[in-house]
Amino acid sequence: MTRGTARSGNTAVPRSVDVARLAGVSQKTVSRVFNDEQYVSADVRRRVLEAAEELGYRRNNAARALASGRTRSIGVVTLGTALYGPASLLMGVERVVRDTGYALRVVNTMEGDTAGVTGAVSSLLDQGVDGIVISEPIDEASAEGDASFRIDVPVLVLGAPLPVTAPRALTAGGGADLMANSAIEHLLELGHLTVHHLAGPQRWYAARDRLEGWRAALTAHGKAVPSVVEGDWSAASGYRAGRELAEDFDVTAVFAANDDMAIGLIRALTEAGRRVPEDVSVVGFDDIPVAAYVTPPLTTVRQPFDAVAQEGLKRLVHAIENPHADPLPTSDPPIDLIIRASTAPPPSRTTPANVAGIPPLVHSGARTIRRSRTEARPPTADPHR
């Protein structure tokens, strides 16, 4: 391939000089037009645009980045797009990033990845990004924050505290402990003596956070804190946990750390002859799209993924574009507890079990309890949906 000529085929890729020549202006003027700078006469602008159109001109982004020192792209480190939480967060981020005019570079850290978050961040830095989003990082096998390199672009961490040392760091999301709280209170209000917990993998901050919220809520209400069963977010692990829990007849309510595990759990309980919600109530976490349609429709906590992504990115972009300004303030979005048919009062010890039957048509009558994070207790219970 000869330098500076055709890239493929027989037509050369046009450069700004070519456009300038055709429009009869200087190269710099072409640059001005494409950067929407002022001081370009309407006539010149039109001529330049026409010439560019005719040649099929596209600015070379590498040259732009090299000359300006800005790549106009944001890197995202995400873990397992297969999971609803991370996937939703990624979607939210993508949506917002586009509106800001930045491009998105994505690196996926799989669990069990040797390089981990540190490696992913490093690779983004190599690629050249103006800012970084780290979505739901998990604890690394190696020591945390041992990155031996400097991160001098702003970093936004979603749903966890900072996993790496970065001078210009921001966080958004998280606070699942408070969300867990509303789930537990709902179950206690129904009359359950305590609530068991099917936890997520404890390397995930989100999982630990939910567990802490569960424990704190029980303790605050003076209830016993049963031992914890740990899953791996999958329905399969929920199913396995369910087989264990089904044997313990003291279990009347379970708070699962996500909906998938809740569904597996319910399956196992059902197969063991323990009816949900008559014998055991189950609350999930996430409100995945099918949650309202499984049997029984799932009571669950809905996370405000979109709001978190949007709010966090607004702050990240602000930090990128105003390196010396103070970061924008945080504003945690409210959380919803969606009450459907998988929760009910505990079985009364005197009444015998009814004939098993299809749970009634309850999901259309789902209730939502919204609570903002700044309130201590939720005063409202507004029905919607």
Place this chain on the structure above:
Amino acid sequence: MTRGTARSGNTAVPRSVDVARLAGVSQKTVSRVFNDEQYVSADVRRRVLEAAEELGYRRNNAARALASGRTRSIGVVTLGTALYGPASLLMGVERVVRDTGYALRVVNTMEGDTAGVTGAVSSLLDQGVDGIVISEPIDEASAEGDASFRIDVPVLVLGAPLPVTAPRALTAGGGADLMANSAIEHLLELGHLTVHHLAGPQRWYAARDRLEGWRAALTAHGKAVPSVVEGDWSAASGYRAGRELAEDFDVTAVFAANDDMAIGLIRALTEAGRRVPEDVSVVGFDDIPVAAYVTPPLTTVRQPFDAVAQEGLKRLVHAIENPHADPLPTSDPPIDLIIRASTAPPPSRTTPANVAGIPPLVHSGARTIRRSRTEARPPTADPHR
């Protein structure tokens, strides 16, 4: 900000010249070391690496791209990471891309997006990519393939025919018609007189493909082709469709175009008093992670997302790196039909309905029927999982 000095703080970002100076070699030698070129003595290589380490040197990717004409990145156009199919494909692509040494740029086209796939491709071209992956594109409102610009990088389309005109195009995946076929044959073998179809949104190629497969399979077996109900992939739309279908007592088997709709459908049937699978059999599509754990466990078609992504990308990278060679041959991966508990023989007209009960512990005994695309009919039915 002064040119060529500190980017932030008081320490300048080191360049290859700085490394060269410190190591006592020429700048070009540093470049050689970092590009793993040959003809660098072990001693020099070590000194350069040490110097780089000490300074915290990182190659500037923009400069690299500008000088070499290659960006070493691949762009992905994906539609709605919220859906299991596109999300799985994206995950697969990410996994493979990393191993190839390319970076990933992602653009998400939401449904109802004005710019659509064409706009997304254009934005990737602006960003500068060496190749493009278009994952499950849908039909655009505007005329197809009307892109007024040239796409002179290789393009890989996943799960659909080419939505844009590109000289160097490849495709992978797709062929859902054949997959639909195995689902239909399973139901017919159980004794159903025909199979209804709950289709996906017909703007999606994948949805049309499944519909065609369904229609073709019924026709091939001389069965009646009932009218189609169309959903939007969501469980909610499956539920709405289910309320309609529940009223038609001729419906004994339904093939849903994805698992989410199947779950919504089952919910609606159940609420209407039609038992699954005793009264109505339901087959889904995708084998989402919870499919084995909903009630009843879902019989479904599993798509080989990972294999498709891997195979497609291998060919894309080959096309990028060997512009003038012939494209690598295609090799369609096999498809699995996972038989669980949502399918059964049709109700015999003489036997009255049994008392509704919990479906038995069947999902652990799931059967898998695998068929490769080159065979006309599946000869094997090997149990696994």
Place this chain on the structure above:
DNA sequence: ATGAAAGCGCTAACAC
């Protein structure tokens, strides 16, 4: 309102 000149930090080609 427009242009000329000087880099941005690297890789490519060729010399030694």
Place this chain on the structure above:
DNA sequence: GTGTTAGCGCTTTCAT
């Protein structure tokens, strides 16, 4: 094996 010289196609600075 290693160094020298020219760009890559833009943006920046400064002149007009």
